[in-house]
Amino acid sequence: MKLQSDSVATIDYVLTDDDGTLIEASPKDHPLVLLMGRGTLFPALEEAMIGLEVGEELDARLPPNEAYGFHSPELVQRVPKERFNGALEVGLQFEARSSTGRRVVAKVLEIDETEVLIDANHPLAGKTLRVRLHLLDLRLATPAELEQGRIDS
Numbered sequence: 358m359k360l361q362s363d364s365v366a367t368i369d370y371v372l373t374d375d376d377g378t379l380i381e382a383s384p385k386d387h388p389l390v391l392l393m394g395r396g397t398l399f400p401a402l403e404e405a406m407i408g409l410e411v412g413e414e415l416d417a418r419l420p421p422n423e424a425y426g427f428h429s430p431e432l433v434q435r436v437p438k439e440r441f442n443g444a445l446e447v448g449l450q451f452e453a454r455s456s457t458g459r460r461v462v463a464k465v466l467e468i469d470e471t472e473v474l475i476d477a478n479h480p481l482a483g484k485t486l487r488v489r490l491h492l493l494d495l496r497l498a499t500p501a502e503l504e505q506g507r508i509d510s
Contacts, residue, residue: 358495360409362394365508367494375418375485388493392508399424402488409492419486428483432461435472445473453477 360366367390371382383389391397393406401423405415421427438445449465455477467474502508 358410358497360393360406360492360495362407363498363503364393365496365498365502366391366393366406366409366492368490368492370488370490373487373489374481375487377487380481380486390508392498392502392506395506406490406492409495411492411495414489414491417488417490419488421483421485424484424486425479425481426483428478432477433466433474434477435474438468438471438473441473 358364367388369383369385369388372380374380393403397403398406399419401419402417405417409415445465445468447465447468450462451465453461453463453475455461461477462479463475463477464480465473466476499509
């Protein structure tokens with residue numbers, strides 16, 4: 358069987374930046390189980406995985422436009438300090454809403470007497486990523502999984 362949309366793939370993976378710095382990896386005793394074709398993965402990565410068979414490996418390089426996008430200077434902004442409740446410190450990450458209502462995670466970069474400089478770019482924006490994965494298992498999704506859009510546990 359070859360990996361396709363609407364199949365359930367079990368993978369071990371390692372995600373690094375283009376320099377080889379580890380970003381994350383699946384625990385050896387807990388591989389990642391995915392319902393393919395549901396937007397869980399970057400589209401370019403999912404496309405590269407199509408056709409893999411159990412036991413095969415993939416080494417994919419994803420430039421910023423195929424991963425988390427480019428760093429957007431407009432997502433770095435100064436916000437009045439009074440809009441924050443509680444303790445503030447550089448490096449603090451918090452959830453906020455964008456001007457379009459989308460939930461984003463922002464990070465505090467600087468704090469002065471009246472303003473806080475925040476960055477709402479994804480921490481990996483602007484980075485080329487490398488994904489190395491090993492397809493451990495593969496099956497067709499059940500009708501219930503397809504209807505629910507998630508894998509039955």
